Amino acid sequence: MALPLAIIVLAAGLVVARARLSEGETAGTISTYVGAQGCGAAPTLSHPVDPRAVVVDGAGNVYVGELNSVLRIDKATKAITTVPGSFDRVQELGMDGAGNLYVLEGPDTGTGTVGPPRGVKRVDTAGAVTQVWGPFGNNSTDAGPVAMAVANDGTIYLGVGSNVIRVPPGGSEQFVVTNATGVSGLAVDTAGNLYFADKPEGVVRKVAGGTGAATTVAGGANFHHGAYPVGAGDDFVTGETMAANGSDLLIVEGDRHQVVKLSGATLDLVAGNGLSSDGCFGDGGPGRQAELNLGHGSRSGVDVDPTTGDVYIADDGNNGLRRVAGGGVAAPNGRGTGWGTTPPTAPTTPTTVDTTPPTAAFDAPSPVHVGIPVQFIDQSNGATSWSWDFGDGTALDTAKDPWHIFTTAGNHNVTLTVTKASNGLTAQFMAPVRVDPPEAGLVGYESISPVRAVDTRVQVGAQSPRPVTGGTSIDVDVAGPLGKTPDQVAGGAVVLNVTGINPTNQTYLQVFPSGETRPGSSNVNLLPGQTLPNLVVAKVGANGMVSIFNAVGYVDVAADVMGFFPATSDFNAVTPQRVLETRPDGYGGVPAGRVGHGQSLMVDLEGSGAVPPEAGAVVLNVTAINPSAAGYVSVYPAENPLPGVSNLNFAVGETIANLVVVKLDENGQVKLFNAAGSVDLAADLMGWIPAGSPVLTGITPARVHDTRLAGGPLGPGQTLEIDVHGKGGLPVSSVDAVVVNVTAVDVTGLSYLTVFPGGAGSTVPGASNLNLVPGDVVPNLVIAKVNEGKINIFNAASSTNVIVDVMGFMG
Structure with a gap:
């Protein structure tokens, strides 16, 4: 069974020209374009090379990724130069319509070992290098992208495990594929359609427009062999690197040491006789009779010259870049010309000096109260940097639209100073803000580290260890775990994480004030044998208790007290x-x-x-x-x-x-x-x-952490610390608690998650927020106390990815 290493898409729906051959060669002839001297039919260029990836720009200039560098081969002069930048284990290359070169680094070391955290760097046409994504994770064993494709508009697609991530220019990551078995390669055609290879399934699938539903275009029974069959029994297609330029698919099959071409549903051989050798056997003859040495500790990239249709193959095992004359089709790939192309001399024009200063302005909330977070909204023009003086002795804030909490009453003169980067000119605006004392009787949310109030499986408090019978309720004391008397909590609201455990029947739980009529609602819905939690905000009865009702059968119940809203609060x-x-x-x-x-x-x-x-x-x-x-x-x-x-x-x-x-x-x-x-x-x-x-500020939900994109799954006994200050619309300081939706995905075994304060001195409490079952996707809302701007998430066993979305804050 062949394991293709690379796929190139030769664009969707284009009218293409007949292939024009390079340097008088016969169609299908193979040669060593860059590599060791003395190979076959005298290669055009000689240069020591360790090719791992290849991409061709819109003018036919070739870029070759080596272990720690990228080479440029000029189409016209054949000169070889080194692209600016420091790169660590080049894995894939891509290019956009503006000619910007993209480099995916790691993890391959050439020896089969895992490399360091990897990311994507961009080299613009002037040679400036920018990190545009990553680096991924924080240690050498983190899972990360194995494939990259770049659309002509600069959108980056990354293959990570069973997912494909879309990163638009200047935007945040979006998941466009989440259900593959194992993504091994990516490509984008000139129409913006995405192709991904699912290596374990042996298929290539197409995502129309880069964001639509996936359909299978190659693999299994979806193709047949053409005039030059690859070999009997090869009934699947996979790939690990991709590029784009036409209406065909070129696939590097590393196990078979061949390059094949898929046109519609027909698979034909382009290069490689199925044998491997050290050297350049077959140069000067048909590519189908040559020997390649592919997949030798790296990914063996492939691409096509859009001006000639020549196919370039990173023959890594032979330390050479091989070329098959006219092996593809000549068709525009929509890319620009990358770094190293000398632009035409432009007429000299007088330099225009920007002498226009910026203007400073902002919306000032007034009056406000002591202790209430307020946001200042910048209304300046032409500003590129900001400095806020709130007039209360606190440190300057350089955010564009900062949050601030005043701690003293009175009139505070808030001053904004802005700077324009193009000329260094500044402007200033001042406005008074009246800060009133705290509102009389106002008390906010009291967050605590979780305390277990009841667990019917064991003796906790006054509750006997026995399941809750269908049609009955148990009363749970919440005053004690809060360290208060019943009269101090009566009429307030307690925040509980309530878990139903191993019910005998399909049932539901209701949580309501003790001593009051049971409502017509539910808090936790359960199937037989299931263990499921949910966060509950419940009004407290006059006796300092809440009641938990079970509808049908028998079920064990655990409840952890997470915090409290006094009756005098704004909740x-x-x-x-x-x-x-x-x-x-x-x-x-x-x-x-x-x-x-x-x-x-x-x-x-x-x-x-x-x-x-x-x-x-x-x-x-x-x-x-x-x-x-x-x-x-x-x-x-x-x-x-x-x-x-x-x-x-x-x-x-x-x-x-x-x-x-x-x-x-x-x-x-x-x-x-x-x-x-x-x-x-x-x-x-x-x-x-x-x-x-000030009790709770609701904000538009925003994602603040996703281990699938940073850090990798949380292992058994591991704790993840997340700095939430300033993230997802939260203030940069003075946040006492956050409201977050925590979701566990890709769970490998039974476990549970506990969310608790981060920072120095924090310890894992004896409570849980999410109970995990293999394969489940489990969310739960958590109100978590913040310490030093951080929260912790502890995973008890197995491994799981964790997603954290912030919904609001208290401070």
Whole structure:
């Protein structure tokens, strides 16, 4: 079974010219273009070379990646020069339409060992080198990209494990493929279509436009051998490096030491007789009869000259760059000409000196209260750097739109100084801000390290060790874990992580104030044998307790106290109230009917009377019911664009809930978006927070960490520390707690995650936030205390990737 090492896509849907041969050679003739002297038919160039990757620009100049450098071979003069920059283990090369060269570094060392963390560097046409992605991870064993492709608009595609990541110019990473078995190669054609090789499956798939659904275009029964068959039994196609230039696919099969071409559904041989040798056997004759030595400790790249159709092969085992004359087609590849091309002499024009100064201005919030985070919004023109003096003796802030907390009352003169980089000119603007004392009686959220309040499997507190029977409730003391008396917590709201453990039947749990009527809502939905947590904000009864009700069968219950909202705080706890259900026999709140793929559902919380006009954010328990496909739900302010994060992940057929803290838009509305299939949705209101409250500031959800992109999976017994200050819209200081949605993906075994304060002196508490089962995608909302600007996530066993999305903060 052959294992192709490289694929090149020769563009989609182009009308191409007949191949023009180089230097009078016969079509299909192979030669050593760069390498050891004395090979075959006298190579055009001689130069010691260790080729690992190759890319050809729009004018036919060739760039060759060696171990720690990149060479440029001029099309017209054949001169060889070294591209500027320091590179560590060149793995792939790419080029965009402007002629910028992209270099993917590592992990290959040439000996089969894992190299250092790797990233992508860009060399522009002037020779300036910029790190545009990465470096990946923080140690030599981190998994990272094995493939790269660059579109003509500068979009970078990276193959990482079973995923393909899209990195648009100046943008953030987006996952375009998440369900491959193992991505081994990438290519982008001139139409912007993405191709990826799934090596374990032996197929190449196409993603239309780079973001659409994937369809199989090669592999299995989808091709047949043409006039020059590769060999019997080779019924799959894979690849590890890609480029783009036409309507064919060129594939390097390392195991067979061959280069083949896929045209439509026909596979033909371009070079290599299936044998390997040290040297350049076959030079001067047909490429199909030559011997190649491919896949020799690296990736053996391939590309095509768009002006001649010549195919260039990085024959790494023979230390040479081989060329097959007219092996491809001559067709524009849409790339520019890269570094090293001498531009035409331009007429001399007078230099224009920029003498225009910037202007400084900002929106000043006034009045504000002591202890409340406020944001200053820059309104300057022409500024490239900022310096803020808040007039209260604190350090200068250089952010464009900084957050600040005043600690003393009075009038503070806030001064903004801006600078324009092109001429060094500055401007200044000052505005007074009135800071009032703290509002009378205002008390914020009290976050604590998690404390277990009940576990029916063992003796905890006064609760006997026995499961909760269907149709009954248990009362749980929350005053004790908080270090308070019952009268100090009565009427407030406790934040609990409630876990249902190994139920005998399909059931659900409800958490509500002890001594009050049980509501018509649910907090945790369970299948037989399942262990599932959910964060709950529950109003506390007059006796300092909450009740936990089990609907059917027997189930063990564990509950960890995470924090507390006093009755005097701005958080308005309510007995759970259903505000949305799409099932025909449910509460309603919206027209009945399942929410389809890509559809959003708007919920008017203020208009329905569920919350008053002064509400700025709400706490909802959102439940997905019997989805037809695996997917996720995003909850966000109705007038905002859809964020790139999820609040609730689900598998086919399951019913699962998660707590969501979401900011309301100015009309008091939120939207729920369904990413895949169809699903019924329900939402229960747990409480609300006034706009501008210091208790909790809801923000548009933002991703602050993803181990799939940085650091790799979290191993058994490992703790991940995340610095959250200034990330995802959070202030750079004075954050006491954060509201984060933590999702575990790619779980390899039974485990659990615990989120707790970071920084010096922190220890792992005896509580859990997420319980993990192999293969599950498990989310849970966590209100986590912050220490030194950091939070920690501890993984007990096996390994898992972890995604963290910030939803709000308290400070």
